[in-house]
Amino acid sequence: MKTVLLTSLSALALSACAAGPSYVAPLPPPTAAAPFVTANTATITADADQNWWRLYRDPVLDGLVTDALAANTDLRVAVARLDTARASLRGAKTDREPQIDLGASGNYARASQLQSLPGFARERATYDVGLDVSYELDLSGRVRRNVEAARGDVGAAQADADAVRVSIVAATTRAYVDAASSAERLAVARRIVDLLEKSTTLTGKRVEAGRATKLDQVRIAALRDQRAALIPQIEGERQAALFRLATLTGRTPRDLPANAGARSTTPRIDQPIPIGDGAALLGRRPDVRAAERRLAAATARIGVQTSQLYPQISLGASIGSTATTVGDIFTGGPVRWLLGPLLNWSLNQSAARAKIAGAKAETRGALATFDGSVLTALEETETALSSYARELDRRTQLQSARDNAATAARITRARQREGTIDFLEVLDAERTFADSDAELASADARIADAQIDLFRALGGGWQTART
Numbered sequence: 001m002k003t004v005l006l007t008s009l010s011a012l013a014l015s016a017c018a019a020g021p022s023y024v025a026p027l028p029p030p031t032a033a034a035p036f037v038t039a040n041t042a043t044i045t046a047d048a049d050q051n052w053w054r055l056y057r058d059p060v061l062d063g064l065v066t067d068a069l070a071a072n073t074d075l076r077v078a079v080a081r082l083d084t085a086r087a088s089l090r091g092a093k094t095d096r097e098p099q100i101d102l103g104a105s106g107n108y109a110r111a112s113q114l115q116s117l118p119g120f121a122r123e124r125a126t127y128d129v130g131l132d133v134s135y136e137l138d139l140s141g142r143v144r145r146n147v148e149a150a151r152g153d154v155g156a157a158q159a160d161a162d163a164v165r166v167s168i169v170a171a172t173t174r175a176y177v178d179a180a181s182s183a184e185r186l187a188v189a190r191r192i193v194d195l196l197e198k199s200t201t202l203t204g205k206r207v208e209a210g211r212a213t214k215l216d217q218v219r220i221a222a223l224r225d226q227r228a229a230l231i232p233q234i235e236g237e238r239q240a241a242l243f244r245l246a247t248l249t250g251r252t253p254r255d256l257p258a259n260a261g262a263r264s265t266t267p268r269i270d271q272p273i274p275i276g277d278g279a280a281l282l283g284r285r286p287d288v289r290a291a292e293r294r295l296a297a298a299t300a301r302i303g304v305q306t307s308q309l310y311p312q313i314s315l316g317a318s319i320g321s322t323a324t325t326v327g328d329i330f331t332g333g334p335v336r337w338l339l340g341p342l343l344n345w346s347l348n349q350s351a352a353r354a355k356i357a358g359a360k361a362e363t364r365g366a367l368a369t370f371d372g373s374v375l376t377a378l379e380e381t382e383t384a385l386s387s388y389a390r391e392l393d394r395r396t397q398l399q400s401a402r403d404n405a406a407t408a409a410r411i412t413r414a415r416q417r418e419g420t421i422d423f424l425e426v427l428d429a430e431r432t433f434a435d436s437d438a439e440l441a442s443a444d445a446r447i448a449d450a451q452i453d454l455f456r457a458l459g460g461g462w463q464t465a466r467t
Contacts, residue, residue, distance in 0.1 A: 018141020019310065020303025023148070023296045026367060028374045033279035038385040042392055046274035048284065052455045053173050056267040060259050061176050064249055068172040071250025075168055078161040085157035089150040095143045098135040104128065106326075127329055130320030134342070140310040145303030152297025159290035166286060168248060170456040174449065175245040181266040181445035182238035188441045189231050192434045196224035199413070199430055203423070206416075216423035223427065227434055266444040269451060275385070275458060278378060285377045285459035291370040298363040305359045308352040311345035377459070384454040391450045395443040402436040409433040 035045060049055060053065050069075065110123045138144060200221045206212035238261070246256040282288050316339070323334040346352065412429040415421045 018144045018303050019306035020141070020145055021299060023299040025292060026295065026370055028282055028371075031278075032282060032374060032378060033277065035277045036275065036382060036385055038382050038389065039275065040385070040389040042272055042389060043275045043385065044272045045277060047280060048274050048276045048458045048460045050460050052273075052458075052460050053169060055269045055271070055273070056173075058176075058263070058267055060263065061173065061267065064176055064245065064260060065169055065172050067249040067251075068168050069165060072168045072248060073250065075161070075164050078157075078164040082154070082157040082161050085150070085154045089147070089154050092143075092147045092150040095136065095146065096138070098133055101132045103130050103132075103320075124324055126322065126324060127326055128320065128322045129329055130318060132316070132318045134314045134316040136312065136314045139313060140307035142304055142307035142312070145300045145307065148300035149297045149304060152293045152295075152300060155293030156290045156297065159286045159293060163286035163290065166456060166459055170452050172245065172248045173455075174452050175241050175248060176260070176263075177267055177445070177448045177452065178241035179238050179245065179261050180263040181441070181448060182234055182241060183261075183264040184266050184444065185438070185441045186231065186234045186238065187264060188437055189227060189234055192437060193224060193228045193231070196220060196227060196430060196434070199426070200224055202416075211419060212423055216427075219423070219427055220430065223431055223434070230438075266441075266448050268444070268448070273388075273451070273454065275381075275454075281377060281381055281458060282374060285373070287459075288370070288373045288377055291366070291373040295363065295366040295370050298359070298366040302356060302359040302363060305352065305355040308346060308355065309349060311343050314342045314344075316340065316342050377457075380457040381454075384450070384457040388447070388450040388454050391443070391447045395440070395447055398436065398440045398443045402433075402440045405429070405433040405436040 039045065053061055104127075106125065106127045108123070108125045136143060200217065203212055203217045203220050207214055207217050242256060242261050243253045245260055246253045249256070276284075318336075318338040320336050321329045321334045322336070323329045323331075328334055409429045409432070412421060412426045416423070416426045
């Protein structure tokens with residue numbers, strides 16, 4: 001047994017390496033670093049903008065995002081978890097330092113008559129003071145691996161907080177855009193209702209003049225009422241967006257500033273969006289960074305468990321004094337001291353190996369999570385790029401359709417006044433124009449929504465907002 005112990009200690013001392021595997025960051029597939037497949041003329045390959053919401057050039061939005069990053073409750077929770085991880089790291093680092101314990105006690109006791117020797121008082125006071133110092137040599141690397149694991153946890157918590165920031169910025173921007181686009185759609189709806197009201201009035205005059213039927217007037221009035229029914233729905237959507245914006249910025253609905261809902265047009269970006277490439281994306285996405293840091297922590301914990309196979313050796317020293325009076329404590333007679341190594345070695349190797357197997361399984365799971373996060377990041381970004389391009393194409397077609405419908409409506413109204421066409425043609429033209437105008441306003445909202453999806457997929461907006 002002595003030979004085995006000396007051999008183990010010699011091997012540990014000579015190797016001076018921590019137990020378990022040393023962490024090597026995994027590499028994503030080579031094609032993951034390439035330019036995006038669905039890049040288009042509305043994007044450029046320059047590095048993605050960190051403060052992407054500023055591309056809308058809206059000072060009100062800038063202020064709301066700043067408020068959200070400062071006061072959002074979900075972000076406060078994430079920062080608290082980060083602080084917890086940092087505290088755990090500080091605790092792990094203290095194992096590398098000497099452990100010092102100071103103790104003192106005093107008591108006054110009475111012994112039974114059977115326990116007292118003749119000539120000695122049965123009642124007496126006892127005082128004790130002691131100082132203990134120990135230092136773990138960490139030959140197996142348990143402490144080092146534990147610190148590595150704690151560092152990984154801190155990195156993962158930081159990335160999680162960054163992910164919350166990305167979500168909060170995107171949600172705040174989306175709520176602001178939804179409120180503004182609802183206001184624009186509301187104006188379009190009211191304009192259409194006003195136009196149909198004028199058509200209804202004009203048709204009524206034609207009925208009085210005998211140039212149209214009552215049925216013609218009722219039909220166009222029905223179309224007017226149908227469009228008017230959309231107004232309360234849009235108003236409700238706008239209010240919901242403003243209430244959501246208040247919560248995101250840490251306010252009650254009543255405390256939301258008036259300028260948050262003052263904009264009446266959908267925010268637009270008048271320049272190509274910088275998106276970078278796959279390599280920059282993977283370095284920027286918080287979920288990828290969190291998965292990589294969790295993999296590092298899991299790898300380090302294999303070493304922590306592996307170290308249990310080896311003896312734990314500490315150097316210890318103790319000095320103290322026990323006396324019956326306080327004054328005697330500091331004299332030489334009652335002083336005691338102790339100096340020497342302490343060895344602690346669990347011989348239950350089966351339990352240690354079971355824990356090692358569990359740690360290795362956790363690491364395999366963490367690696368799979370990292371691989372999945374890489375693929376998800378690429379999928380979400382490519383999908384967002386494709387959706388954005390398709391929405392731009394759709395808007396171009398809708399703009400052309402709206403312009404044609406507006407021209408057709410003007411022509412049919414003029415011909416109706418001249419009496420050269422029947423009412424059904426006018427009604428159809430008005431309905432087509434109303435639909436195309438509303439669809440164009442909705443398309444602008446969908447483009448803004450697609451832009452926000454793209455920015456969120458790119459994972460920006462966290463670099464300048466660290467806590």
